[in-house]
Amino acid sequence: MPDPIDVHVGSRVRLRRTLLGLTQDGLGQALGLTFQQIQKYERGTNRIGASRLVEIANVLGVEPAYFFDEMPEEIEGYGKKGMADEATPFEAESGYSKRETIELVRVFEKITDPSVRARLMDLVLAIGDAEQEEVNRSSGADD
Template sequence: MPNHPVDVHVGSRVRMRRTLLGLSQQKLGDKLGLTFQQVQKYERGANRIGASRLFDISKFLDVAPSFFFEGMPSEVSKSSAGFAEPGESFEHQHLDKRETLELLRAYYKITNLDVRKRVFEVIKSIAAEYEK
């Protein structure tokens, strides 16, 4: 049976937040009394995360439980009866990659807001050159 798209989305948000905080699956698992393999299954959406477990995860990752449902693709939120299609959404293509998460983590380590804004503008201008 295919993974339910809501479970896949919630799991990807757990992975994104864990990675942004620089935590390993092992460390998250230890905090929650789980093995890293169970964390892997949650992050892939192979196993559904129960409400109380999601609440514990949200406390440890310092986000509201609603964080895990934010950005859910409209086709998933409109009809949760369907299952994940083979194609990946933008979030799964890009935000789920370690490279993207490391870039975000490094970007937010820049504490000088003027410098951070200039870095952002440089990246946008470089990207615009590739759109031509």
């Protein structure tokens, strides 16, 4: 079973790679690796060594610390005495595991006009708020 920290780091590699529109093969070629090795890194099956993590960070245009950002509290305490709970990987807790979410972020980043970005953001927020209100009404009606 993969270490939860390796799973989190791998999911952040996948997130950044996908946001940049890179394939596993493309990242592998940039690093002199096969796409299968990239798959294993992204799943947390193979641990990424420190020097390799710096190489990946350089190719993906981020600092190595990026791969540890947004680490769930359960994982942050992983391995310390008294931590008995099973840690949940980052992707399972966030919307970033959904391909359409990643694609939406990628496309949004391509919009260069600030007013268009702001209007789109307003639209998405309004739709999200309306959906949440509907969920709240539905759950309140059942009580």
